Every structure is written in structure tokens, then in C-alpha cells.
Amino acid sequence: MEAPVTPLSLSIRGLRKSFGNVVAVDGIDVGASNGECLGLLGPNGAGKTTTIEICEGLTRPDAGEVELLGLSWRHNADELRQRIGIQLQETQFSDKLTVEETLRLFRSFYRSGPSVFDLIAAVRLEEKRAARVMGLSGGQKQRLALACALAGNPDLLFLDEPTTGLDPQARRQVWELVAQLKHSGRTIILTTHYMEEAERLCDRVAIIDHGRIMALGTPRELIASIGIGHVVEFAFNGVTGPLELSTLAALEGVRGAHAENGLYRLSVSELHRSVPALFEHLAGQGIELSELRTHSPTLEDVFVALTGRRLRDE
């Protein structure tokens, strides 16, 4: 990783946190430079929320240092709360208040920031201004949470799974908003378990598993780092027992093989050699393919290459 050219908005060093005998964060070091969008990508229970809540001053770490905007929670807690924006993984706002009333409340906590109307406009909730929170859709609630995070016009934003549970359309709307926030020069720390989200929004991605950073870099760097050109996925019909993974991995141009629920996944460097070799191998055993896909590797494949597991089963 190259040294940051801009000053760091966030720096985390040697962070550790356990709950009883569950180690949630097991030594995390990462920084985000001014205006950068840093993604924490990892499966359930990886320690993303714990890490981000330590940064937000909600959880005290067992060990390690966190510095935000050059300030620390120990000495500048009040100032920090004014200057960061927060969206928690799960917050339900009061059902009986309207969108406008909720925002008016949050806006009143900050000494400066945009007007309530600008906040509503920023998340495109103009039509729902006078609607009770109870009647909002999941995506609209998430946008309201985003507006609350913006109430103090923060330099540094923490978004914990901003799109989990949303349908694709609502997800895309939130992505657009986050992209805009990034363009306005804010530093954004975002957790997700959607690799597509991380690829689209994040300048750099930290892949986290079991409380540790497995890899850190731009999406492109990470994908290049696993050294595979393509991924081939296939499944087949019939009574044939499971295929030997080691045999598959030994096929020409194949770098690795995984299987999950009858779906085989080969990492290959050269598609034009590996696919014919695979056909030949399957034909030799009298196997009929029911499914065959190839795609360029994604962050998901990086995660599989690093951990042997998939990010999430959907």
C-alpha cells in the first residue's frame, strides 16, 4: 500500500475487542484518507459492526487506538460527536413522528448543518415530508437514517450496512446518494456484505473475516492479487457422485476448485484452454452439464480465494 498523500481522516491501530470469549475484533489496522470511501467487506459476524462502533465512540476497545479527524474519543468526545455522521446497522425511529419531525429533532443536536428541508431534499424524501415513519418503506426508512446522519454536515460518515434488506431498486437509490456524498468531499466508512456494493462505492476495500483484515486495497488491486483471469461455474444432472476436486484442479489452466451444493467453481487463468479441458474431462465420465457460466473475478472470488468460503449464501 502506498503512503497516503492526503491527511488521514480515520486511523485505526491495533484494535482488539472481545465479548466474553468471543473475539470480535482481533487486531485491525487501517486508515482512511480525507475524502476517501473505505469499505469493510465481510460475512456475518466478521466484526464489522464492532469495529465501526468503536470508531463511533459507542464501544470501548480492549486495546488499540482510534483517531478521527485528528481527534480522539478520550479527549475530544463532544467535538467528535458534532463532526461525525452515523448510521447504525439497526435503528428504528419513532413510528409516531413524521419524517420532518424526526429530522428536526436530530438537526437540533448539532450546532451547524443544513436546514431540515435541505436534508429532506438530499435524500429525496420530499413527498414523504409529512408522513409518519410508520408508513415508510424499508428504503425510505434507510434514507431517513442517512438524512439523520447528515444533520450535522459531517466530514466523516459511518454507514453500517446501509442497503441490507433492501430490494435492488431501493439499493440502487441508496448507492446514488452515497456516491453523491462521496463527491461532496466527505470521508465515508461503509460496511457491507455485498461485493457489488463495495466494488461500486469504495475507493478501497478491507476484506474482514474473524475480526482480522485478510486483504486491503482498491477493488481492482484485490481482484488482480488472486491472479486468476476468469471464474468458471458449472453444475450437472444425473446420478454421478461428486467429482474429485483435486482432479478438477489439475486440469489445464485451472488454479483452484471449490464445490458448494452441487455447484462447482474453478478459478482459471486461461479460459480458452481450461473450458475445452473441462468438457473433455466431463465427457470422458459421461456427464451432462446442466449449467455453465464464466465471469471475470469479483471481490466475492477474492473472498473465496482467501477463505475458501463464500461471503453470503443467497
Place this chain on the structure above:
Amino acid sequence: MSSLRSPEDAFGMNESMKATAVNGVPQSGEGIAGRSLVQLTMVRFREFWREPEAVFWVFVFPVLLTGGLGIAFRNQPAEVLKVGAVEATVSAALSREKRLSVQIMDRSTGETGLSTGRIALLVLPGEEGVVYRYDDTNPEARTARLLVDRALQRAAGAADLVQTSDDIVREPGSRYIDFVVPGLLGMNLMGSGIWGLGFAVVDARRKKLLKRLVASPMRRWEYLLSFLLSRLVLLSFEVAALVGFAVWIFHVPLRGSVGELALLCLVASLMFSALGLLIASRAQTIEAASGLMNFVMLPMWILSGVFFSAERFPESVLPFIRALPLTAVIDTLRANMLQGTPLAGMFWPLAIITAWGLLSFFVALRIFRWR
């Protein structure tokens, strides 16, 4: 930085905002309405008014209950007592007494009437004179016995030796409704204090809203104070509705100073709010909180003398009952409304109320869970 800003940046004011932050000039937001304490308190009101059940329990239910009890236990005009007689001569003698209604019946009908409560007393022929058959534990029957006896003696020629006449007074202040209204008022203060605060806090904690709020620059004491402020306003309506109704419809007396009564209600309400805060200080679910609330309130509904005097319980448990917060509150309310006692005359109950309030508040602050 402006080169980074996209044209659609909906704030369009990043530059100026950051400039004010640098200069340390606080942006004077939207006047007093923009103050967080005002906003927090308004949220309390909105949440209350938009919950029809809460409005019902706090305002309508106590008035309905007072009305119901007032009607059920109203003092009725002296009743005409029904008695039975086997002999026509006796019946004729009794029919001259206005407060009795007499019926001729045979012995067995009379006995059935007695056992079913249709008549209060049966006059039977005796070996010499008459026999009164009645239940001496029944006050009505005892009254009937006196009336019947006098009527029969007079009919037989007995004369009054002393000249008497009646001067009837029906004084407010000693009726059941007078007794029960301060009790209901105390019960209402307890319910709205404990429920009003407890449910709102636990609900916010359950929704992780509390966590979200403490992650913002909101001052925690303002959050708690907003509950007390809203309580203060709702309290004045709540007390005015119940006391006003009782005074207007049932002429319940207000013998003490009304200002002191208001102060007593305020102190009681603050104390119950502190108790509510304590109950809600750690509970994570509404179920756990309502279980705790019922556990705390149920004994007081029964023991603290809302519907009947707490002094009826055995001597050995009385010190414990007197130390309950609701008992102390109801004692002060009754002393003020019915006896006109000034504050100076209620040292002990006031000390008990203050102790409960302060103790609950400080323990709650220590153990309160914000997330």
C-alpha cells in the same frame, strides 16, 4: 474541495458550513424551536397524543372510574325497609310507619323471604306478644327491628316521654366518593409517571434509538429532563380533569390550599417518574418492562388504600404499607383535600416521598443502560 463537489450536491452549502465551523461561529439555527431540549420535549408530547390508548388511560379512564364509583356508592335517601307479618293486626299496626313496607304472608313464605333477602325481618306470633325473626349481623335488619318494635309499642299505647325532632345534614367530605377521589388521583399519578416514562424509554432502547441518540451530540440530561418537562404539562391537565370532575359533579371538598395540592401532585409525579426511570433503567424488552412495572405497582394498588383504608390491614404489616410510595402520596392528598392539613403537618409522608424519589433517581442514573 469544490472541484470534488458534484453539481447535484443537495446541500450546496458545504463550503459555507465548513467556514462557520472553522471560525467557531455557531450557526444560529431556527431560534428557540431549534433547541434540542424543546425538540425533545415536543417529541414526548407528540408521541403521547398520537397514542390514543395512552390518552384514554391517563385522561378518560380516571374520570370514568370516578363517575362509576360516585354513582355506585352514592348516598341514597333513607330507604323503606321491607318486613313481613303473619297476623293482620300486626300488619295494620306497622302500616302506619312510613319507613316500613309491610306484607302479610304465611310463615314458610316469610322464611324464604328472609333467606333470600326479600324482607329484612319477619314478625311471628309468640306465646305472649310477638317474635322478631331476623339476622342481627345485617344492619338493615337491626334498623327494621327498631322501627317495627317502636311502631308496635306505640300502637299498643306507649307514649314518647321525650319530645324529639329531626335536623338532617348530609355533609360532603365523609362520603365514600370523598374518600376514593384522592386515592384515584394518587393511583393516576403513579400510573402515568411509571408507564409514561418506562414504556417510552424501554421502547427507544429496544429500537436502538437510544443508542443512535447517544451517538449524536444530544446531551443525555436533556433527554431525561424532556420527560420531566412533558410530565409537568400533562400532569396539570390530568389533575385538573380528575379533580375538576369530582368537585363539579360530586362536590368533593377541597379543604386544603389548592396551591399546596398542586405542589403535592407535582412532587408525587416527579417521584413516580424517578421510580419509572429506575424500573426502565436496564430492561431490554417491553415485556420485561411491563412485568417489572406490574410487579411494582400491583401491591400498591391493593395495599396503599386507594379504594379502602390501608389501616384495615393487620397492625404488624402497617409500617411496611405506610412506607410504600403510593400510601404516602394518598395520605398527603387525603390530608390536604379532606382535612385541610397544611404541608407542615405532613412531615412523615413527605419525607417518605422525597426519599423514594431521590433514591430511585440516583440509582437509576448509576445503572441506566443507554444501549
